[in-house]
Amino acid sequence: xxxxxxxxxxxxxxxxxxxxxxxxxxxxxxxxxxxxxxxxxxxxxxxxxxxxxxxxxxxxxxxxxxxxxxxxxxxxxxxxxxxxxxxxxxxxxxxxxxxxxxxxxxxxxxxxxxxxxxxxxxxxxxxxxxxxxxxxxxxxxxxxxxxxxxxxxxxxxxxxxxxxxxxxxxxxxxxxxxxxxxx
Numbered sequence: 001x002x003x004x005x006x007x008x009x010x011x012x013x014x015x016x017x018x019x020x021x022x023x024x025x026x027x028x029x030x031x032x033x034x035x036x037x038x039x040x041x042x043x044x045x046x047x048x049x050x051x052x053x054x055x056x057x058x059x060x061x062x063x064x065x066x067x068x069x070x071x072x073x074x075x076x077x078x079x080x081x082x083x084x085x086x087x088x089x090x091x092x093x094x095x096x097x098x099x100x101x102x103x104x105x106x107x108x109x110x111x112x113x114x115x116x117x118x119x120x121x122x123x124x125x126x127x128x129x130x131x132x133x134x135x136x137x138x139x140x141x142x143x144x145x146x147x148x149x150x151x152x153x154x155x156x157x158x159x160x161x162x163x164x165x166x167x168x169x170x171x172x173x174x175x176x177x178x179x180x181x182x183x
Contacts, residue, residue, distance in 0.1 A: 006099040008087050010114040013101065014038065014073075018108045027108050029075065030133065039112070043071065045133040053081075053123040053130070058157070058164035060120015061086055061146040061173070065180060068142050069115035071135040079128030080104040081121040082158050086146065088181040089116040096176060098155050103130075116182040118146050122157050122164060144180065145173035152176055 006013060014035075018027040028034075036042045053059065061084065064070050074083060086098040102124070103109060113119045121130060148157065148166065153176060157164070 008094045008099050011085050012112040014110045016108045047134045047137055049132050051130045053128050055123050055126050056162055056164050058122045058148050058166050061118035063118040063144050065142040068136040068139040071115045072113040072132045073110055074132040075110040076103040076105055077129050077131055078105050079125035081123050081128050083111050083121045085113045086118040088118050090181050090183050145170055146176050146179055147173040150175045
């Protein structure tokens, strides 16, 4: 497994080795020892989530507050998404900065989104299945959402002039300047 840096402290791309042949491929999508080595400490996942979205659906930017803040290991097993993480840790040198990358079914790369980041994605293909592991259970009382179109963030969503399809909850999301963030 290889690790790549996206320029935001803690955010990382993991590239599992896929062993391919005429039958298809095999890869380890999660190995506790390998991730502990890369991250400099053990990670315990408690929940797996599966999201299916149609084209131009935008989900996010979601996060949970402490004590149930979530780290997420995100991968795409069907389709293509534009995956975005925003550093919302007030004391971080990369506070309010974002990074994005395409995740897709043909590339085994996975995005590690640590606690203290807001996360979202835009579906680029006709349908996409996104799988992600979390380090804390979902807690509705601590769940928060920052608007995908926050002008202070100016995220470069590849919308090609379209309006994304967002949930009512995500449409009501707050702006980062008005949001409770991590200290």
